[in-house]
Amino acid sequence: MVLLIEDGLEPTSELFSIVSRLFDTRANSAMPVDLADPPSFWRENYPALAAELDISAKTLDEAMALVRSFWTSLLLNKEDR
Secondary structure, three states: OHHHHHOOOOOOHHHHHHHHHHHHHHOOOOOOOOOOOOOOHHHHHHHHHHHOOOOOOOOHHHHHHHHHHHHHHHHHHHHHO
């Protein structure tokens, strides 16, 4: 998600519709309002992966802050549908 967000992915109502349909079709649960923390081993692995990429989020905390902010904006755009 960090790569997509930093590449210009916008939290549009169209994206909300796509993600919503994906959850409706494939997920065992409803589309979450809050994103859960990733598995604990990501804390160790993420910095090495991020160091190889041209992204601003070099730590897992930075990545999750970026993704959660994007997710919140995406959920707000559901009302634009």
